[in-house]
Amino acid sequence: MKRYFLHLSYVGTRYRGWQRQPEVPSVQEEIEGALSKIFKTDMTIYGCGRTDAGVHASQYFAQFQTEEEWDFDLVFRLNKVLPDDISIHDLIPCKGTNHARYDASERSYQYFLHTNKTANLSTISTLHESSVLDFAKMHEAVFLIPKYTDFIGFCKTPDLHPSTICEIKKVDFTQNKNGTQFCFEITANRFLRGMIRNLMARIILVGSGEITLAEFEEVLRNGQKDKLPILAPPQGLYLSKVVYPYLEMESVFDLKKLLV
Numbered sequence: 001m002k003r004y005f006l007h008l009s010y011v012g013t014r015y016r017g018w019q020r021q022p023e024v025p026s027v028q029e030e031i032e033g034a035l036s037k038i039f040k041t042d043m044t045i046y047g048c049g050r051t052d053a054g055v056h057a058s059q060y061f062a063q064f065q066t067e068e069e070w071d072f073d074l075v076f077r078l079n080k081v082l083p084d085d086i087s088i089h090d091l092i093p094c095k096g097t098n099h100a101r102y103d104a105s106e107r108s109y110q111y112f113l114h115t116n117k118t119a120n121l122s123t124i125s126t127l128h129e130s131s132v133l134d135f136a137k138m139h140e141a142v143f144l145i146p147k148y149t150d151f152i153g154f155c156k157t158p159d160l161h162p163s164t165i166c167e168i169k170k171v172d173f174t175q176n177k178n179g180t181q182f183c184f185e186i187t188a189n190r191f192l193r194g195m196i197r198n199l200m201a202r203i204i205l206v207g208s209g210e211i212t213l214a215e216f217e218e219v220l221r222n223g224q225k226d227k228l229p230i231l232a233p234p235q236g237l238y239l240s241k242v243v244y245p246y247l248e249m250e251s252v253f254d255l256k257k258l259l260v
Helices: 027-038 074-081 134-142 195-208 213-222
Strands: 001-009 057-066 084-092 105-114 167-175 181-188 237-244
Touching: 027 057, 027 074, 074 084, 074 181, 105 195, 134 167, 134 181, 134 195, 134 213, 167 195, 181 195, 195 213, 195 237
Parallel strands: 057 237
Antiparallel strands: 001 057, 001 084, 105 181, 105 237, 167 181
């Protein structure tokens, strides 16, 4: 039995996330269906992680294994079968027990935000209808994040995690020249459910003046949660890079080029 990684990307707008679920569309189901059609047998794939409904991936890895041999370009054929919102970029033969999910040493996410209504950004970035966001304060809030390791205050379901400790390796926050488009980037060894959208929601509140930097840092420091959990909308969030000890590949497109 031979194992392979698929290097892919997708726009998550039409899907209820990566993972197959009953009676709702998922990215996993689409790719499994395409592989099963090509190989004429049921195929199962395993992803490098879950993404929520409406969340995108500019880089994602999934694994499958088979005893089948083929003499055609599988990447080309998959792309012919799959819908336009899922793209396969590479097929990578694996060694031994390489695993797409458990072997990943770090993951990176990007979150895109815009303040001027722009039709072609509506499904790939979050609109915040405010004429002014304080970029300097938002930037300062972002760079408070690596000072802390316990993100229980930003986790949607902390009781479902054996630990809420995450090692933040890199953060960044950039804007376009007009101050109407923003990108938040974060890299860590692991993430908790809802963590990035929760962080981003509070960063936006800092930028709009609804909470102070001190209040933002208090949640980082003491894990205090709001009475009502807040999550930034899903369409601005991308899984943007996944790194393995034996594999590091660049995304096929640079999402920060959206900042124009």
